[in-house]
Every structure is written in C-alpha cells, then in structure tokens.
Amino acid sequence: MKVSILPYVLLAAVPSALAQNWTFLEGLINTLEGAGCTTLTGAASQLNSSDQGKSLLATLSSGEPYVLFAPDNTAFSNAPSNLTSDITDLFAYHIVSGNFSGVATTYPNVTLGRTFLNDTQYVQLEGNKSQVLAWAIRSDGKTHVLNQVNDSTVTNTTTYGNVTINVVSSVLSYPASFTNSVPYVNSSLTSLESTLTNVSVPFYNSSTGSLSNASVLDVVNSGLRGFTLFAPNNSALAAIQNGLATLESNTSLLQIILDNHLINGTSVYSPELVGQSFVSAAGEALTFAINETGQYVTSGNTTAQIVQPDVLLRNGVVHVIDRVLFNTEENASAASSAAASATSAAAHSTTETRPIGYSQTATLDGASGAGASSTSASKKSSATSVLMGATIGQMVAAGLTALGIAVGGLMTFG
Known part of the structure; x- marks a missing residue:
C-alpha cells in the first residue's frame, strides 16, 4: 500500500x-x-x-x-x-x-x-x-x-x-490594475481608457511632497484604494461621440460627469447594489434596481443597464454599463459627508464569512445572490469623494494608498 x-x-x-x-x-x-x-x-x-x-x-x-x-x-x-x-x-x-x-x-x-x-x-x-x-x-x-x-x-x-x-481547470490569476485588465478581461472598455487618459487632475503625493497633474487613468490605476466605477462600454461612448468631442474641450464638465460614475472609498459588488442608493464622487445619488431583464443604475435622469458586473481590480471593482450617465450636477457638501463616512467604515471592517451581499445572520437556503429582489428600503451608503468640487478637484495620496479631500483644502486620510 x-x-x-x-x-x-x-x-x-x-x-x-x-x-x-x-x-x-x-x-x-x-x-x-x-x-x-x-x-x-x-x-x-x-x-x-x-x-x-x-x-x-x-x-x-x-x-x-x-x-x-x-x-x-x-x-x-x-x-x-x-x-x-x-x-x-x-x-x-x-x-x-x-x-x-x-x-x-x-x-x-x-x-x-x-x-x-x-x-x-x-x-x-x-x-x-x-x-x-x-x-x-x-x-x-x-x-x-x-x-x-x-x-x-x-x-x-x-x-x-x-x-x-x-x-x-486553470490556476486563478489575481485581479490587476484597470489598464492591465482591460485588454484581457474586457476589451469593451478601450474607449473609456482613452477618455480617462485625456482628462488630467491635480494630484498631491504626500509621500514625496509633490503636486502635479495626473491623468484620471493613472489615478484609477494606482491612486485610489477602494472604489467602484460604472464604466460605459465602447458602444455607450460611441453613441455620444459628437458630444464627447465637445466635452473633452470642457474639462470641468467632463470631470463632473466622470465623478458621477464613481463611488470612491468603497468597493461595492453587484449583490450589494440591489435596492440601494450610494453617493457618487460628485455628491449625487446613484440608485439601483433589478428586474427580470437585468440590473440597472440611475444617476440624475439617466438609467443604464449593468451588462457586465464585478470586473475585479486590485484596488476596486468595475461594473460595465451600456449608457453614459450624463449627469452634470454636483453636491460638494454631500460628497464631503460621504467621504467622512467611507473613511470611518473602512477603518472598522469585519471578517466576511458568507457570500458578499448576504446578511451574516441570514440563512443561505433558497438564496439567489444578486438575482434576489430587494424589498428593503433604499439605504444611502457612503463613498469617499476625491473627485469633487467645481472640477474634479485636488486629490491626496498617502503613499498612493490612502486618499482624501476636504472642501476648501487638502486632507490626508491614514
């Protein structure tokens, strides 16, 4: 033997x-x-x-x-x-x-x-x-x-x-950065990658004490620690191609629109979205609904379908959507409040021992994950706003790992 x-x-x-x-x-x-x-x-x-x-x-x-x-x-x-x-x-x-x-x-x-x-x-x-x-x-x-x-x-x-x-059947690879994920995991985001490259924001690195302009793509790749991005696919951007060309000459407006696609400071996965409301990096509400045709996100007067949920990144999560959330409104006060709440929540994380999105005390019998309809009242959650203000504003990185912003000045979150 x-x-x-x-x-x-x-x-x-x-x-x-x-x-x-x-x-x-x-x-x-x-x-x-x-x-x-x-x-x-x-x-x-x-x-x-x-x-x-x-x-x-x-x-x-x-x-x-x-x-x-x-x-x-x-x-x-x-x-x-x-x-x-x-x-x-x-x-x-x-x-x-x-x-x-x-x-x-x-x-x-x-x-x-x-x-x-x-x-x-x-x-x-x-x-x-x-x-x-x-x-x-x-x-x-x-x-x-x-x-x-x-x-x-x-x-x-x-x-x-x-x-x-x-x-x-395969050894599982780790989630990578946005740029390193797009060519391999989702090629439908190549147009968005180009758009993010063309928009720059003031970025302060507290580790080096330097302030410089950085593309939003660079910030998404390595400047944020925990974020949720609702990413319009190539078809969505193609549908507004003429308007997009105009927007790229109006950086302030484009930055606000991008902010309204982002929940910063929190990685929110698709089962956690159902029936909820979150605050975008521009301080506007992002609401979610699900029915027999799919899962949807609404910002302002625009609703988009989530066509590919849970594209995992090393520092956050992306949900691919089929329309641009054309919301040009912002609320700096709401964004600032969300920033404080998100920072506090991140500091008090608990060990998860059940599928993400399920109650830690709920039974798993009969559960259907993100497909389950939600009867709970919408609950407003928080998101750190590092992209806020009249434009995207100034961003702070503590060693490119912790970010924060305060209205009217800089704040470093540890």
Missing part, C-alpha cells in the same frame, strides 16, 4: 497546538490527490516557508467552513511561472471563507466570496481588505470563475470535512 509522506510534511507547517489535526490534513491531501490535484498537494509543502502559509494550513483545519478552488494537474502545467512562484499568495487567493452551499447564481448574477489574499503587492482595497473571488453559472451550465485571462471552470466538486473542494 502506498503511503503519502506529504501529510507529514504539512504537519510540520501547523502550530503545535494544532498538531492533533494531522489526520484532518492527511485526509484533505488524500482527497485532493484523488481529485487529480497532486501538483497542488506537492506545492502545499512549500507553505511551511512562511508564517502566512502555516496560518493558512491551520485555518483550514479549524472546523470552520471554507471553499478551496483546487487547480488540477493540467492547470498547473499550463500556468505561467510568475503566477505559481509565490505559493503562499497563490493558495491565499484560492481559499474562500464561508459556507456557499445552496448559493449558485446564473450569470449575470454573480457569487462573490472573500479570499485570504491581502498581500499589498497585489491588493490595495479599502480598510486593508483581502481580495475577492467571483464565479457564476453560465449558459453552458458550468460554473466559471470570472475575471480570468484563461477561462477557468469548475470540473468537479467534492468535500472533505469542513472544506468544499472545487476542482478548477
């Missing part, structure tokens, strides 16, 4: 207080090997080289529910070396905390869970939150992990103890 020595290697990675759980780890490894994930189990032995890796192993054997997205052997053989070089971070992004049984959404409704990946080299979300993972059932009846360069599907599901194991 062949006996794998790997469980004993993994045992060395577990704090002594949890050494009695070696039988759990041995069983998990055997289950993974039986599911065709032997390369994954071999890589797991490298987790012993870091404290985070040891903690991940101990966490899995804690008895709490987790979902492990386990790349099969073929997935590992096809994965680029730069993705598999840091095994600890790789594992961290493949583990989701919580019980996801009974939650299976059909695209465009999306299921999202919070992973353990919080390495600041790859994640710059508000409140130092870990990155999320998104998946959905597509028309082929298969569960697809979204936002991947190479399409990754769940090919098999099994369980071992408290761990649900979803075997996937």
Whole structure:
C-alpha cells in the first residue's frame, strides 16, 4: 500500500497546538490527490516557508467552513511561472471563507466570496481588505470563475470535512490594475481608457511632497484604494461621440460627469447594489434596481443597464454599463459627508464569512445572490469623494494608498 509522506510534511507547517489535526490534513491531501490535484498537494509543502502559509494550513483545519478552488494537474502545467512562484499568495487567493452551499447564481448574477489574499503587492482595497473571488453559472451550465485571462471552470466538486473542494481547470490569476485588465478581461472598455487618459487632475503625493497633474487613468490605476466605477462600454461612448468631442474641450464638465460614475472609498459588488442608493464622487445619488431583464443604475435622469458586473481590480471593482450617465450636477457638501463616512467604515471592517451581499445572520437556503429582489428600503451608503468640487478637484495620496479631500483644502486620510 502506498503511503503519502506529504501529510507529514504539512504537519510540520501547523502550530503545535494544532498538531492533533494531522489526520484532518492527511485526509484533505488524500482527497485532493484523488481529485487529480497532486501538483497542488506537492506545492502545499512549500507553505511551511512562511508564517502566512502555516496560518493558512491551520485555518483550514479549524472546523470552520471554507471553499478551496483546487487547480488540477493540467492547470498547473499550463500556468505561467510568475503566477505559481509565490505559493503562499497563490493558495491565499484560492481559499474562500464561508459556507456557499445552496448559493449558485446564473450569470449575470454573480457569487462573490472573500479570499485570504491581502498581500499589498497585489491588493490595495479599502480598510486593508483581502481580495475577492467571483464565479457564476453560465449558459453552458458550468460554473466559471470570472475575471480570468484563461477561462477557468469548475470540473468537479467534492468535500472533505469542513472544506468544499472545487476542482478548477486553470490556476486563478489575481485581479490587476484597470489598464492591465482591460485588454484581457474586457476589451469593451478601450474607449473609456482613452477618455480617462485625456482628462488630467491635480494630484498631491504626500509621500514625496509633490503636486502635479495626473491623468484620471493613472489615478484609477494606482491612486485610489477602494472604489467602484460604472464604466460605459465602447458602444455607450460611441453613441455620444459628437458630444464627447465637445466635452473633452470642457474639462470641468467632463470631470463632473466622470465623478458621477464613481463611488470612491468603497468597493461595492453587484449583490450589494440591489435596492440601494450610494453617493457618487460628485455628491449625487446613484440608485439601483433589478428586474427580470437585468440590473440597472440611475444617476440624475439617466438609467443604464449593468451588462457586465464585478470586473475585479486590485484596488476596486468595475461594473460595465451600456449608457453614459450624463449627469452634470454636483453636491460638494454631500460628497464631503460621504467621504467622512467611507473613511470611518473602512477603518472598522469585519471578517466576511458568507457570500458578499448576504446578511451574516441570514440563512443561505433558497438564496439567489444578486438575482434576489430587494424589498428593503433604499439605504444611502457612503463613498469617499476625491473627485469633487467645481472640477474634479485636488486629490491626496498617502503613499498612493490612502486618499482624501476636504472642501476648501487638502486632507490626508491614514
């Protein structure tokens, strides 16, 4: 009888207080090997080289529910070396905390869970939150992990103890910046990328003490920590091409319109939008509705359909829409109030152990994710306004990670 020595290697990675759980780890490894994930189990032995890796192993054997997205052997053989070089971070992004049984959404409704990946080299979300993972059932009846360069599907599901194991066909890549995501994840945003490049704003970097103009694209790529962008696709921008040319000569007005597509300071995922109202970076209300035809966002007198939700970025989330939200109004007072609330909320984040958008105390039975209609009253949430004022205004970056603005002056948020 062949006996794998790997469980004993993994045992060395577990704090002594949890050494009695070696039988759990041995069983998990055997289950993974039986599911065709032997390369994954071999890589797991490298987790012993870091404290985070040891903690991940101990966490899995804690008895709490987790979902492990386990790349099969073929997935590992096809994965680029730069993705598999840091095994600890790789594992961290493949583990989701919580019980996801009974939650299976059909695209465009999306299921999202919070992973353990919080390495600041790859994640710059508000409140130092870990990155999320998104998946959905597509028309082929298969569960697809979204936002991947190479399409990754769940090919098999099994369980071992408290761990649900979803075997996937590709090693999952981390969300990247807006610019690095557009060519690979959503080519329908190339026109918006060009527009964001053509608009510049005063940007103050408190780390270097320098003030200079930066394109809105640069700010979105690396100057914001936590944001939600409702991004008009190429067709939406083409529909207003003549007006867009005029707007680009009226920078102040264009900046306000862009502000009304942005919730800053908060990454709001599609299940959290249903029936809610948020404050844009211009201080105007963004309201949301859902019906049998899809999910919609309204700003001022314009309503657009969200045609692709939850395009994950390293520092926020994008929802692709089919119309430009042509709202030229702004409310600096509302934006300032939202800024203070968002900063406070980010500082008091809690651990999420259920699908994002679900109540921490609600049952998952019968849940339908973002497709569930909301009967709750609209609740106004907050968003940091770094893009506000008569124009976009001045922006502050503390080491390009924390941003803030106050009416009439600069303020750095830690």
